[in-house]
Amino acid sequence: MAPADPWVSRSHRRQSSITSASFKSGSLTTSSPFIGSFEDSLLQGRMSTPPSASFDFVASIGVLGSSDLPMRRRCPPHLHVGFSAVFYASPGDPRSSPYVGTIDLYQHYLRLLDPPGVAAELPMPSAKLPRFPGYPVPERGQVQIVLKDSNETAFRPFLVPYDLTGLDRQGAGGRTFVRQKSYSVEQLDRKGRLRFAVHLQFCSPPERKRSRRSEAVRTPRYYLYHTIRVVFASRGSEPSDEWRIVRETPDSGATAINVDGSARFSPYPGPPDEWTMARKKAKERLKASAMARLEASTSTIEPPRLDLPSSPPVTATTLSHPIASTSTAGLAANGADERQIAIRLSTKDPKFQIPPAKFLVPASWRRFHLSELINKVLENDSPVPFDFLIDQTLLRSSLGAYCAATGTSEEVVLEVEFLPSTLPPQLESTTPSEDWVSDISLAVRGAVLTASYAGTLSLQHNDLPPPSTLTFAGHDLSVLSTCYVPHPLGSEDKRWIASGGMDRVGRVWEYSVPPLSLTAQPEVPAPTTLYTLSLHQAPISSVRSRPLPAVPTTATSAPHLLTAGWDGLIGLWDLTPGVNEGDADLEGADRKKKRRRQSTTVVNKTPMAALRGHTGKVSRAVFDRADVTKAYSAGWDHSVRSWDLSIGAEISSKTSDKVLLSMAQLTAPNLLATGSTDRLICLWDLRTDATQNISLTLAGHTAPVSAIAAHPTSSLMFASGSYDSTVRIWDARSPKQALFTLPVPKKEGDEDRSEPEKVLAVDWDGERLAAGGEGARVISWRVSGQGEPVANKE
Incomplete structure (x- = not known):
C-alpha cells in the first residue's frame, strides 16, 4: 500500500509556516492552527453529508527550481494526471462547498509499470522505467499545478x-x-471563506548502500509523492476580489534544524513493497520481450511484396503525357530489381499541384529521387528541391528505411506531402558585442540592430561609412528590447529606433545615414534621443512598432509603438510629433544633470492607453500583421491575450500551464508561436471559435525557449532560440522534429566549456538568420529556400 498520508497523521501538529497577506491592504496576519470545523472536514475528506457526482479533471504538474541548480534538474518535464472531484452541501449554508479532489501520484506511476491492455511488454525501455513512484523536483523551487477541465481548458493555477x-x-x-x-476576504468577514487549497507531500528516499569507494559521492533525490489534495471554487476569481493566502508546514515554529532533520522532517523508509515488486516484474517483462524480438530478427523472413502493376495508374487524361514506371533507368538504374513501395504524392502549395495518382517506386528512393520525380511531372526547366512529410515527420532516409524504423507495412499506400525545401543553413559570420545580446532586428536589409546588457544599442549598416557601426548610448541600465520605427511625414531624411530596458524608461532615437560621397568620407551625426516614454514602474521587456512599410524609409502618417513590462502593463504610444507630449521625465540626480547637458528637443511622451489584464510579467506584445487595431501579448501568467487598440480593451484571454518567455505571430492567419520554460513551443489558434487554445506543440529543445522569430513570407516557418545553446528552424507541417538544429559555435578558447551558451534573441529576414545571447556576440547564418522574396526591405 501507499505510505500514510501526513495530512491526516500530522493533523495535531499543523501550524502556519509563514504569515498570510491581504493583497489589497498589505496587512500581515498569522494563521492559527486547524481546529475541528467544516473546513477541516472538507480538507480531510471526512464529510458527514453525501458528496455530489464526481467530475473529471486533469492536473498539469511542473516545477521551476532555483537558478543556482543545473538546468536538467531545474525544470523537469511536466506531468499530466487525471483525477475526479466532488463538492458537498454546507450545513446551514445555501452555498455548496468548493470542489475537492485527490491527485493520486502513486497510482499514476504504478500504472506506468503495468499499463492496461499491455501484458507482454512496456512502451518504454528499462532505462526509462520510473525508479520511484513520485515526480522528481529540485531541492528548492516553486511547484506549478494547473487544473484543466475535461476539454483540456486550463482554469486554475497553483503556485507553491x-x-x-x-x-x-x-x-x-x-x-x-x-x-x-x-481565502476570499469580505468586508464583514476578514477571516474569509476558503476558496482554494492545495496540499503537497514531499519525500527524499533513504540512500542506497554504497561501497566505500563511492561514499563521498552522494546526490540526494527529492520527489513530490503519494497524493495531492486540491480544493478549488466553482467560480473563478474576479479582479476586485481580496485574498488572504496562508501557507503551512509541519512544526514551522522550530527555528533550527537538528542534525538528523527531526525539527522539520519525519523519517521516510522508502516506497512500499508493492512498488518494488511491480518494478521488478516490469523489468522482467522487458527483458523477455527484448529476447523475443532478438530471436525474431535473427530468423529469415521473406518480406511481403506489393502486388501492384509495374507502372503507376496515371493516364494521358490526367497529365499532358503518360509517365513511365518510376523504376526505369531514367530515375533509378537498378529499380526493377528492388522491392517496390506505393506512394501518393500531394501538396498544399498551389504552385506545385500535381494530379492525384499512386506511384510505385523503389524502396531505396530518398528525397533526391522523389524531387526528381516531381520535377519531371511538373516539367520544370529548373529543378526545384523538395522536402517530404510522412505522418508529420520529415523523410530523412530512404522510404524502405522509414517503413522499417516506424513499423509501417510496405503493403499500404504511403501518403506523402511535399513542399519546397529549405536548404541547410550555412554559418556566415560572428560579430562581437559589448555585452550579452538581449534583442536583434533584421528588419532593414543590410543592417543588424542589437540591444545589449551594456545599456547600449548597436546598428551595423552597409550604408554607413567604415567601421559601419553606430552606437546609441543613453540608457542607465541594460537594454532588453529594441526595434525600428516608421518615421512620420516630414522626416524623410531621418530614421527612428525605439528601445526599453531595466531603467524603466522607453526611448525613441533619431539617426540619419549620410549619402555616399566619392570625394570625402561622409560624417555621421551622433544619434539623439527624440522622445522618452514614461509609464512603466518595472523593467520594459518588449518594444515593438507597427509593421514596417514596404520600404523602411517611407514615412507614415501616424507611427505607433507598443511597450510591455514586468509590471504587467502594456503601453500604446502615438509617436506623431505634438501628440501626447510633456516635459522630459528623467528620474534621479544623474538624469537631471544629463538633461541639462542634452538638447531641449528631448520630449516626454505619455501613452495613448495603458492596457491592463496580465497578472505577471509580460514577455512580448506585438501588433497584428494585417490589422493594426489589434495586438497580442504573452507573459509569465501563463496567458496569451488579444487586444482591441481602437478602444484600449482586452478581446480575449487564452490560458495554459506554461510560463511564456517569447512570442511571435506567424504569417499564417490567426496563429501565434510561443516559447516557454518547459522547453516546448506552442502554436496558438486565435480564432474565437477555436475548440482548443493550443493547436500544436513542438518539442526538441532541452532548455527554456527564450526567443521566437517568424519567417517573413513563409506562412508556417519560424526559428527558435533556447538556453540549450541551439537555434532551430521549424515548419509547423512537421511538428515532430525541427527542420534544422544550429548549435552555437564554440568560442575560441571555450572548446572545453560544458555549460551551454544561452541564446536570448533571434531574428530571421528570410535570407539571413541571426542570434545572440550570453556569448556577447551576434551569430549569422545564410538560409535560403522557401518563401517569396521579402518585400519590406530596402
Missing part, C-alpha cells in the same frame, strides 16, 4: 514555493508537506 533543504537527513530519508490555502 518550497524549500527541502535537509530533507534527506544525511541519507536516512525524510518526508514533509506544504499546504497553501486562499
